[in-house]
Amino acid sequence: MALCLEARQLGCERDDRWLFEGLDIDVKGGDIWRVDGPNGSGKTTLLKILAGQLADYSGTLRWQGNPLHRARAHFAANLLYLGHAPGVSAGLTPLENLAWYQALHGERGSEAQREAALSTMGLEGLEDVPAGRLSAGQQRRVALARLSLTPRALWILDEPFTAIDHAGVAALETQIAAHAQAGGAVVMTTHHTLNIAHPLCHIALG
Amino acid sequence: MTMASLVEWAAMGGHGRFVWSAWGVTAVFMVGLALHARLERRQLLRQLKRQARRQTPSPPRGPSHDPDA
Amino acid sequence: MPLSETTRRVAVISEPADKQHLGIALGATLMRDLNRMRRRPGDVLNPLVFYALAVSLFPMGISPEASLLAVMAPGLLWVTALLAALLSLDGLFRSDFDDGSLEQMMLCPHPLTSLAVAKVAAHWLLTGLPMALMAPVLGILLALPMNSIGVLMASLVLGSASLSLIGGIGAALTVGLPRGSVLLSLLVLPLYIPVLIFGSGAVQAAIMGDAVLPHLALLGALLAAALIFSPWAIAASLRISING
Amino acid sequence: MWGLIHKLGSPKWFYQLSARLQPWCWGAAILLLVTGSVWGLFFAPADYQQGNSFRIIYVHVPAAFLAQSVFVTMAVAGLVYMVWKIKVADMAAAAMAPLGAAMTFVALFSGAVWGVPTWGTWWMWDARLTSMLILLFLYIGVIALRGAFGRRDSGARAASVLAMVGVINIPIIKYSVDWWYTLHQPASFTLTARPSMPLEMWLPLLIMVLGFYCFFIALTLMRTRSEILRREAKARWVQALIEEAR
Numbered sequence: 167m168a169l170c171l172e173a174r175q176l177g178c179e180r181d182d183r184w185l186f187e188g189l190d191i192d193v194k195g196g197d198i199w200r201v202d203g204p205n206g207s208g209k210t211t212l213l214k215i216l217a218g219q220l221a222d223y224s225g226t227l228r229w230q231g232n233p234l235h236r237a238r239a240h241f242a243a244n245l246l247y248l249g250h251a252p253g254v255s256a257g258l259t260p261l262e263n264l265a266w267y268q269a270l271h272g273e274r275g276s277e278a279q280r281e282a283a284l285s286t287m288g289l290e291g292l293e294d295v296p297a298g299r300l301s302a303g304q305q306r307r308v309a310l311a312r313l314s315l316t317p318r319a320l321w322i323l324d325e326p327f328t329a330i331d332h333a334g335v336a337a338l339e340t341q342i343a344a345h346a347q348a349g350g351a352v353v354m355t356t357h358h359t360l361n362i363a364h365p366l367c368h369i370a371l372g
Numbered sequence: 373m374t375m376a377s378l379v380e381w382a383a384m385g386g387h388g389r390f391v392w393s394a395w396g397v398t399a400v401f402m403v404g405l406a407l408h409a410r411l412e413r414r415q416l417l418r419q420l421k422r423q424a425r426r427q428t429p430s431p432p433r434g435p436s437h438d439p440d441a
Numbered sequence: 442m443p444l445s446e447t448t449r450r451v452a453v454i455s456e457p458a459d460k461q462h463l464g465i466a467l468g469a470t471l472m473r474d475l476n477r478m479r480r481r482p483g484d485v486l487n488p489l490v491f492y493a494l495a496v497s498l499f500p501m502g503i504s505p506e507a508s509l510l511a512v513m514a515p516g517l518l519w520v521t522a523l524l525a526a527l528l529s530l531d532g533l534f535r536s537d538f539d540d541g542s543l544e545q546m547m548l549c550p551h552p553l554t555s556l557a558v559a560k561v562a563a564h565w566l567l568t569g570l571p572m573a574l575m576a577p578v579l580g581i582l583l584a585l586p587m588n589s590i591g592v593l594m595a596s597l598v599l600g601s602a603s604l605s606l607i608g609g610i611g612a613a614l615t616v617g618l619p620r621g622s623v624l625l626s627l628l629v630l631p632l633y634i635p636v637l638i639f640g641s642g643a644v645q646a647a648i649m650g651d652a653v654l655p656h657l658a659l660l661g662a663l664l665a666a667a668l669i670f671s672p673w674a675i676a677a678s679l680r681i682s683i684n685g
Numbered sequence: 686m687w688g689l690i691h692k693l694g695s696p697k698w699f700y701q702l703s704a705r706l707q708p709w710c711w712g713a714a715i716l717l718l719v720t721g722s723v724w725g726l727f728f729a730p731a732d733y734q735q736g737n738s739f740r741i742i743y744v745h746v747p748a749a750f751l752a753q754s755v756f757v758t759m760a761v762a763g764l765v766y767m768v769w770k771i772k773v774a775d776m777a778a779a780a781m782a783p784l785g786a787a788m789t790f791v792a793l794f795s796g797a798v799w800g801v802p803t804w805g806t807w808w809m810w811d812a813r814l815t816s817m818l819i820l821l822f823l824y825i826g827v828i829a830l831r832g833a834f835g836r837r838d839s840g841a842r843a844a845s846v847l848a849m850v851g852v853i854n855i856p857i858i859k860y861s862v863d864w865w866y867t868l869h870q871p872a873s874f875t876l877t878a879r880p881s882m883p884l885e886m887w888l889p890l891l892i893m894v895l896g897f898y899c900f901f902i903a904l905t906l907m908r909t910r911s912e913i914l915r916r917e918a919k920a921r922w923v924q925a926l927i928e929e930a931r
Contacts, residue, residue, distance in 0.1 A: 168453075169453050180836070181836060181837070182919055217548055218548070219544065219547060219548060219683065220684055221680070222684070222770075222838070230453075238550075239550045239551075240454075240550075242548055242549055242550040243454045243550040244453055244454055245548060247544065247545070247548050249541050249544050250541070251539070251540055251541025251544070252540070252541055253540065253541035253542050253544060253545045254540060254541075254542075255473075255477065255536065255537065255540050255542050256536070256540060257476075257477035257480050257481055257536070258473065258476060258477055258480075262473065262476060265469065266469050266470070266473045267545065269465045269466055269468070269469030269470075270466050270469065270470070270545060270546065270549040270551070271462075271466075271549055271550065272461075272462025272463070272465050272466055272550070272551070273462075273465075274465055296480065319453045319454070381727075384736075384737035384738075384740070385731065385736050385737045386736070386737075387735075387736055387737040387738035387802055388737070390738045390741065390798045390799065390801055390802060391726075391737055391738060391740050391741055393798055394741040394744055394745065394794070394795035394798045394799065395722075395726075395740075395741070395744055397791060397794050397795065398744045398748065398791050398795060401787050401788075401790070401791050402900060405783075405784060405787055405904060406900075406904060409904055409907045409908050409911070410907070412908070412911050413907065413910070413911045413914075416911050416914055416915060417914070417927070417930065420914065420918055420923070420927045421927055421930065423918070424924060424927045424928065610846075610847075610850055614830060614843050614846065614847060615830075615833070617834075617839075618833050618834070621833075624826075624829055624830065624833055627822070627825065627826050627829060628826040628829075628830060628847060630822070631819050631822040631823050631826065631851075631854075631858070632850070632851075632854050632858075634819060634858055634861065634862070635854075635857050635858055635860075635861035638861045638862070638864070638865045639861060642865065642868065659861075663857070666857070670850070670853060671850075674846055674849075674850050677767075677842075677846050678843065678846055681839055681842045681843050681846065682839075682843075684836075684839055
């Protein structure tokens with residue numbers, strides 16, 4: 167069935183200040199949504215609300231027609247979220263990190279799958295180096311390896327290009343475009359000028 | 373209630389120290405809490421008035437002095 | 442970088458996660474923490490070294506006299522075990538909170554309460570159990586009568602599980618705070634008192650030859666209550682700290 | 686039902702309702718406290734065993750009752766805030782916490798002082814005093830946690846969770862401390878094991894307890910109203926209120 171996440175009159179108040187209000191967003195298969203706005207305009211907060219992580223917002227949020235908080239498990243099974251912090255624990259190697267991430271979604275997966283995902287992100291040879299010793303960009307790449315490792319319909323990426331070099335950015339842009347063409351949906355924020363061969367929808371905050 | 377019987381009553385048969393210290397601390401706390409709450413409210417009102425005055429320049433007041441300020 | 446599967450349609454997964462998936466997630470979270478501790482043994486050994494050190498301070502502070510120490514041994518062993526568990530609680534969620542893994546745990550299809558129990562179980566395996574195994578040696582240091590060593594270990598094994606569960610609530614509440622560890626002990630120590638009372642009570646009963654079972658039964662009851670209430674409280678606290 | 690909860694929960698409506706209720710509560714509190722004190726200090730007979738130090742009961746027992754019921758009320762208010770998102774409930778919880786802590790301290794101090802003539806020492810690890818001491822630590826924990834968060838409603842939610850966890854633990858702590866105390870001092874004299882107080886001793890105690898509760902309600906109403914003004918300062922009705930007060 168087609169993917170659809172719809173937000174009606176979405177609003178969020180932080181310390182008596184309205185970050186945004188009255189937002190109507192319809193995320194459907196094949197969309198790439200880009201959230202723009204200066205720093206502190208609530209971009210990350212909006213993404214966290216769309217990912218179902220923050221509960222205190224006004225307005226309604228529906229996933230496949232029913233309210234998000236009731237369809238949480240189903241929604242989470244289709245969501246891939248990448249926040250500011252990559253979610254790669256320093257004490258584990260990239261392979262162990264990815265193995266845990268797959269297990270978190272209930273898939274045992276295989277070593278070969280994980281190595282393939284790491285090599286698509288250019289991390290050959292670093293599979294067994296504890297993530298703590300990798301650079302910020304490499305840690306971000308370990309997190310981005312999840313995009314090809316665990317196929318999820320909806321991607322919510324919070325500034326995925328931070329600390330990524332030019333080659334990596336280009337590869338990621340093509341991956342995002344391919345995901346949208348294959349029927350998936352992407353909601354992302356970035357200060358980077360995107361050149362993706364796919365129509366973009368914009369949300370301006372602040 | 374002659375003076376003597378008043379003093380004798382206050383001595384509480386030798387336990388006066390304990391009874392009055394216990395009652396005294398209780399009274400201090402209860403009265404203190406009540407006064408603090410009133411003070412807190414008055415300060416809050418004064419602060420809100422100052423903020424209100426700062427945001428909306430109030431019309432030039434006549435010679436009558438504002439009792440609350 | 443070749444894009445292998447471009448044409449495959451992206452399917453929306455509809456069937457909910459079943460029990461078998463939950464088992465994989467919990468097992469993986471447990472193994473993850475054990476592996477991480479294997480790499481950084483300091484985090485595991487510090488509470489144990491603190492436990493041994495603190496116990497050996499008391500004879501210097503009180504007196505080397507064996508009969509005097511034997512009277513206080515159960516209480517001292519239990520209080521220092523409790524403080525050592527408290528020491529290691531701060532790191533329970535902090536590293537996951539800092540590197541973003543906690544966010545991933547919250548956004549996975551499985552309930553956060555069961556993942557929290559897996560985290561606390563890993564913490565118990567790495568602090569509660571080793572302390573229970575180490576306690577007899579420290580009991581000898583404090584001239585603890587030999588007949589109560591078994592009960593000491595049993596009470597520590599049972600008690601430290603409740604300590605980890607109740608402590609997990611405090612750790613989850615203070616994980617987002619910069620200087621949270623001092624506040625953590627302030628929140629959690631009053632809740633530790635029933636476990637301390639029945640734990641050291643069991644060892645004292647063993648020394649005096651009284652019935653030990655009621656004490657251990659009450660410790661088990663506390664553990665059961667902790668298992669029922671604290672996962673819910675830990676999950677709610679983690680959601681609060683994430684937004685904090 | 687739902688409409689009533691939200692109407693009850695709106696700060697403006699609560700502010701006006703409490704304005705009418707408050708003078709009555711203060712009046713009742715002062716009346717009850719004065720009559721109870723005069724009766725307890727002057728007319729109630731002294732205890733045959735403890736003599737006049739028994740009169741401390743008219744302060745110790747009401748404070749102890751209030752200390753525990755304030756914690757339970759705070760936990761219930763926290764639950765109402767967490768489940769139905771009624772902000773006034775959290776404002777009331779924040780307002781009553783210091784009062785509960787103060788009452789716990791008063792109960793602790795008066796209990797210790799009461800024990801001096803009977804036990805001869807200033808502190809005695811009596812079962813009830815120990816539970817009261819732990820309750821004081823729980824209060825300090827809740828108040829400290831509420832203030833530790835950057836954002837006010839995170840602190841509010843954290844304090845609500847801790848209050849609920851605490852309220853579940855209070856009976857457990859009370860039971861384990863009583864069990865611990867009877868294990869170590871089975872035969873000694875405990876303060877509250879009163880056979881049955883004669884009426885003229887018991888009636889002033891009832892009046893004092895009612896007086897303490899009215900005092901609690903009146904003070905909580907007043908402090909909640911201040912909290913409403915502080916948190917809703919930007920609301921139009923507060924601006925209007927300030928405007929006409931100027």
